[in-house]
Amino acid sequence: MLQAISLSKEYNSFKALQNLDLEVKPGEVFCLLGQNGAGKTTTINLFLGFTAPTSGRALVNGREVVPGAVTTRRDIAYIPEVVMLYGQMTAMENLDYFSRLAGVTCHKDELAAFLSQCGLQADAHHRPLGGFSKGMRQKVGIAIALAKNAKAILMDEPTSGLDPRATDEFTTLVLQLGKQGKSVLMATHDIFNAVTLGTHIGIMRQGQLVYTVKAADINANDLQQLYLQTI
C-alpha cells in the first residue's frame, strides 16, 4: 500500500533522506524510530506529497505521489502531532465537513458511529472541538480517516504528550486499524508504544533506515538496546 523505492530528499546539499526502501502492506503498522532530525517527518511528508523527492519514488496503492496532485491523497489520511480542525465546529460538524471535502457524504448515524468506533464519548459528539484534549482531537482525526475510507494512515508522533490512559486508548485504536486492513506508518519516539502497536519497527539514523525488525521478534528492552546502539 505504501512503498518507498530508493527515496531520497536533499535540502540544498544536506541529505535529509537517503535511498529509503520501505513497504507497508495492508494490515501492517510500521513504526519509525530515530533521533531528532533522523528523517522520519521527511519520509511522511514525501508520502503526503508535501514535498518532492530529490530522487526515488513514493507510491501509494501503486500510484506515484506527485506533490500537489490529489490522486494519491484520496487513499491516505494524516494524523499530525496535534490534530488541527475547526475549533468552533463540533466533532460531528468537523467530521461531516472533512469527509465531504474528501468526496464522501455520510448519514448522521454513520458519522456518530465513526466517532464512537474511535472511542469518542457520545456526549462529546456535539461539543465544539476547541475544548477537546489532544487525545480527543486524535479520535476525531482518525474518525475522518475511517469516514473517507483511507487505505493508509500516516501519523507523526501521535502519542507525544498523551497521558497513559489516552496512550492506551490510542494503542487500542491503532491495533483496530491494522485489523481492518489499514496500512499505518507512524513516526514516534515511544519505544514501548512501537512494540505494543507496531507490526514492524524501523530505526532511522541520519536520513537512513538502518534496521527493520518485526515487533513479534523483539521486546521493548531489546529494542531499546538496539536503538541505543544504532543512533
Ligand SMILES: Nc1ncnc2c1ncn2[C@@H]1O[C@H](COP(=O)(O)OP(=O)(O)OP(=O)(O)O)[C@@H](O)[C@H]1O
Ligand atoms: N524544509 C527544510 N529545509 C531544510 N532542512 C530541513 C527541512 N525539513 C527538514 N530538514 C532537515 O532534514 C533533517 C530531517 O528532518 P525530519 O524533520 O525529517 O526529522 P525527524 O526524524 O522527523 O525529527 P524529529 O524527531 O525532531 O521530528 C533534519 O536535519 C532537518 O533539519
